[in-house]
Amino acid sequence: xxxxxxxxxxxxxxxxxxxxxxxxxxxxxxxxxxxxxxxxxxxxxxxxxxxxxxxxxxxxxxxxxxxxxxxxxxxxxxxxxxxxxxxxxxxxxxxxxxxxxxxxxxxxxxxxxxxxxxxxxxxxxxxxxxxxxxxxxxxxxxxxxxxxxxxxxxxxxxxxxxxxxxxxxxxxxxxxxxxxxxxxxxxxxxxxxxxxxxxxxxxxxxxxxxxxxxxxxxxxxxxxxxxxxxxxxxxxxxxxxxxxxxxxxxxxxxxxxxxxxxxxxxxxxxxxxxxxxxxxxxxxxxxxxxxxxxxxxxxxxxxxxxxxxxxxxxxxxxxxxxxxx
Ligand code: UFG
Numbered sequence: 001x002x003x004x005x006x007x008x009x010x011x012x013x014x015x016x017x018x019x020x021x022x023x024x025x026x027x028x029x030x031x032x033x034x035x036x037x038x039x040x041x042x043x044x045x046x047x048x049x050x051x052x053x054x055x056x057x058x059x060x061x062x063x064x065x066x067x068x069x070x071x072x073x074x075x076x077x078x079x080x081x082x083x084x085x086x087x088x089x090x091x092x093x094x095x096x097x098x099x100x101x102x103x104x105x106x107x108x109x110x111x112x113x114x115x116x117x118x119x120x121x122x123x124x125x126x127x128x129x130x131x132x133x134x135x136x137x138x139x140x141x142x143x144x145x146x147x148x149x150x151x152x153x154x155x156x157x158x159x160x161x162x163x164x165x166x167x168x169x170x171x172x173x174x175x176x177x178x179x180x181x182x183x184x185x186x187x188x189x190x191x192x193x194x195x196x197x198x199x200x201x202x203x204x205x206x207x208x209x210x211x212x213x214x215x216x217x218x219x220x221x222x223x224x225x226x227x228x229x230x231x232x233x234x235x236x237x238x239x240x241x242x243x244x245x246x247x248x249x250x251x252x253x254x255x256x257x258x259x260x261x262x263x264x265x266x267x268x269x270x271x272x273x274x275x276x277x278x279x280x281x282x283x284x285x286x287x288x289x290x291x292x293x294x295x296x297x298x299x300x301x302x303x304x305x306x307x308x309x310x311x312x313x314x315x316x317x318x319x320x321x322x323x324x325x
Contacts, residue, residue: 002242003027005065007052007100008073009045010037012183013115013172013227017071019043019181020231029065031058032074041181052096059103069111069238072100075145078189079119079285082141093144094151101151105159111241112152112164113234118223118251118290120146120168127257128223128293131168131249138285149249156247163247165237170223170253170292172230174313175320182320191260192224192314195267196321198275206275208260210282213289219260221289223253226307226316236301248300253292254308263310270314 004021008014009030014037021028022044030042033051050057052074062070075093076082082089104112119142120135137143152164173192175182183193198206211218233252240248258266264277297303307313 001025001027002068002238003029003065004238005029005031005062005067005070006073007031007071008037008075008115010034010039010042010047011073012185013169013230014071014073015041015043015181016176016227016231017073017234018045019176020228020235024235029061029067031061036185038184041184043180052092052099055099055103058099059106062103062107062109067109069113069241070100070104070109071113071234072097073115075115077141078187079139079141080189082139082144083285086140089140089144090147093141094147097148098151101155105155105162108161110162111238113237113241114148114152114164114166116145116149116166116168116249117142118168118170118253118292120149121290123287124290127289128255128291129251130293131251131296153247163241165241165247166249167233167237168249168251168292169230170225170251170290172227173224174226174228174307174316176228177316179319179323182317182323184324191222191263192267192317193321195264195275196271196314196318199267199271199273199318200321204276205278206264207278207280208264209280209286211279212282215259215288217259217261220286221257221259221291223255223257223291224263224310224313225253225305226313229305229307232306233297233301233303236297236303240301245300248296250297250300251292251294252297253294254305255292255294257289257291258310263314266310266314270311270318
């Protein structure tokens with residue numbers, strides 16, 4: 001049985017990974033300040049309410065738990081907010097993360113899984129995007145994650161006993177098929193959540209940001225991955241580290257994408273509600289297409305998606321939305 005320390009385990013993706021670790025029989029300790037997470041989303045193990053900024057509490061909690069691996073989710077994640085308030089992002093996502101890396105080095109702990117993002121690529125020239133594509137983030141959110149990746153790579157180079165896997169998430173969506181956890185974010189800006197909340201009547205219309213992109217139907221293409229498949233990618237990364245296969249960077253996506261219009265059509269079909277949709281101007285900073293080349297993850301770890309089905313993704317998200325009331 002492995003002992004896994006999870007920062008941000010009460011959040012959307014973190015809670016699905018904690019669930020998967022519990023199903024695997026791991027002993028889990030979640031460290032979360034509950035600023036956007038929810039204690040009841042932690043389905044397995046204990047929760048310490050703590051902030052990454054509190055280096056002392058972080059170190060003492062790690063010292064007491066002595067994990068075999070650490071999965072670091074805790075971060076701010078809104079692109080638009082990062083543009084408006086970049087220091088908030090560099091402070092939390094880059095600087096506070098240093099407290100974690102320092103504590104790990106001090107306690108001689110290794111095996112880190114880091115939540116990174118496709119936002120590190122900015123507007124890539126080619127799709128699907130491989131991990132070797134030059135990093136060129138176009139917003140502070142992506143830059144704050146890129147900097148942490150760089151710190152981890154430098155640590156890896158300096159300390160032979162230190163290993164990490166950075167997972168670059170594409171568009172994560174969907175919810176626990178059993179309906180226990182899902183996205184519960186006050187200010188959801190993501191397309192699928194937004195479309196479903198419109199179907200529920202929380203918004204009077206869904207805006208489609210840009211219909212003049214160089215894509216087949218003119219709307220942006222994204223690679224939507226079910227959150228449980230992403231959770232399984234974390235378990236695969238964990239096995240990779242614990243087997244001593246060394247540090248790595250992996251894209252997490254299915255390798256094909258859907259346009260905004262296609263997502264809207266599926267949302268209407270799944271909900272049975274013909275909600276109002278309106279063409280709107282492009283949103284700043286949106287690349288026309290962003291699709292993962294995930295061959296490296298598959299080849300190195302044997303990871304295979306189980307829910308590569310947009311309808312399933314939207315249905316689980318819809319079931320969860322209805323539960324939220
Ligand atoms: N969109 C709309 N209307 C909406 C919401 C979104 O048309 O109401 C469009 C966006 O313009 C975009 C697509 O739907 O073309 C997907 O947008 P999301 O906001 O759902 O997701 P993003 O692709 O912008 O962002 C995701 C992650 C980020 C990550 C980024 C990498 O949420 O954390 O991918 O580019 F940084």
